[in-house]
Amino acid sequence: xxxxxLLTCVAEYGKSGFYNNQEIGLAKELSKLVDELIIYRSVxxxxxxxxxxxxxxxxxxxxxxxxxxxxxxxxxxxSVMDAALDALIYFxxxxxxxxxxYKWCRKHGVKLFPYxxxxxxxxxxxxxxxxxxxxxxRNTRVYKKNVCFVKxxxxxxxxxxxxxxxxxxxxxxxxxxxxxxxxxxxxxxALKSKWGYAHGERILLFIGRxxxxxxxxxxxxxxxxxxxxxxxxxLLMIGKGELLDAVKQAAQGLPVKFIEQVPNSEMWELYRIxxxxxxLNQQEIFGMAILEAMYYGCRVVAWKAPGPxxxxxxSRYGSLCDSDAEIKESILHNTxxxxxxxxxxxxxxxxxxxxxxxxNSIT
Numbered sequence: 001x002x003x004x005x006l007l008t009c010v011a012e013y014g015k016s017g018f019y020n021n022q023e024i025g026l027a028k029e030l031s032k033l034v035d036e037l038i039i040y041r042s043v044x045x046x047x048x049x050x051x052x053x054x055x056x057x058x059x060x061x062x063x064x065x066x067x068x069x070x071x072x073x074x075x076x077x078x079s080v081m082d083a084a085l086d087a088l089i090y091f092x093x094x095x096x097x098x099x100x101x102y103k104w105c106r107k108h109g110v111k112l113f114p115y116x117x118x119x120x121x122x123x124x125x126x127x128x129x130x131x132x133x134x135x136x137x138r139n140t141r142v143y144k145k146n147v148c149f150v151k152x153x154x155x156x157x158x159x160x161x162x163x164x165x166x167x168x169x170x171x172x173x174x175x176x177x178x179x180x181x182x183x184x185x186x187x188x189x190a191l192k193s194k195w196g197y198a199h200g201e202r203i204l205l206f207i208g209r210x211x212x213x214x215x216x217x218x219x220x221x222x223x224x225x226x227x228x229x230x231x232x233x234x235l236l237m238i239g240k241g242e243l244l245d246a247v248k249q250a251a252q253g254l255p256v257k258f259i260e261q262v263p264n265s266e267m268w269e270l271y272r273i274x275x276x277x278x279x280l281n282q283q284e285i286f287g288m289a290i291l292e293a294m295y296y297g298c299r300v301v302a303w304k305a306p307g308p309x310x311x312x313x314x315s316r317y318g319s320l321c322d323s324d325a326e327i328k329e330s331i332l333h334n335t336x337x338x339x340x341x342x343x344x345x346x347x348x349x350x351x352x353x354x355x356x357x358x359x360n361s362i363t
Contacts, residue, residue: 114146286310
């Protein structure tokens, strides 16, 4: 069986060494189950076309295709794809190219499987939301005609409300080949010292773009109260964005450390030294950092949203909150079975388990 994986979104994401690329994680595991796998990934039109191999996947090719775009929507040329594919998994969401890709698949007898994580815009711009909602309405007609993989049950429910009922929940997962083995034996005091912290200091970890969606200013407000209640708390914020200067200004006088970017190979250290990882995105559609935190035994405190609710599930695995007061209370007093949370990730949220589900659905 020959499978294609398509990404037509043109954006600066997935920089090597700093982020777990979803298509690569899926390909590593799915390639073990099929004869050949080809990843087609849009890159900015100014970039160079490349055909790359994936380490450990001799039957897989990553084709980086320069693609003109409108915003993050690639104006995709379907002729670059192999018409002899048996199936195409398309990370589609609200992409402009969906109807054209569907027509190409029908013409060449290729089974199309849209992979959907977003059905609407959460942008603060009304104009952007209007455009994305229009594009998704176009795409819905295609989704009704195909089996669709969705990243969360919330997306499946929302699609069902629009008449798309042929869905399979296939969650995004961790790429286990990138995870740190033996992390449990690490000397946390030595790691704390490496990152500039002392024994006894309690670190709260915030990871995300410094944008309104991620609520970094809310994090500062909550932390101010926490630190007043317990001066041993420290806040470590990882990320950059348009609100970074404002967040730094709001944090003046508080024990807050800012790091704009941390290599993925070192992120496990921060999960291990942190008392809790806090996610305040009220529209979080998934949450890769939540998966990583739970895997590495870091307690998760998250705003109740589709992604965190799906991943955490029961209160024994993490804390789901819907107010600042509840976030603060959970940080201060809630306990979590971190061993059980780790096992939940291994059982349900790795690319190995998702690849098996996708392969069974395709065949």
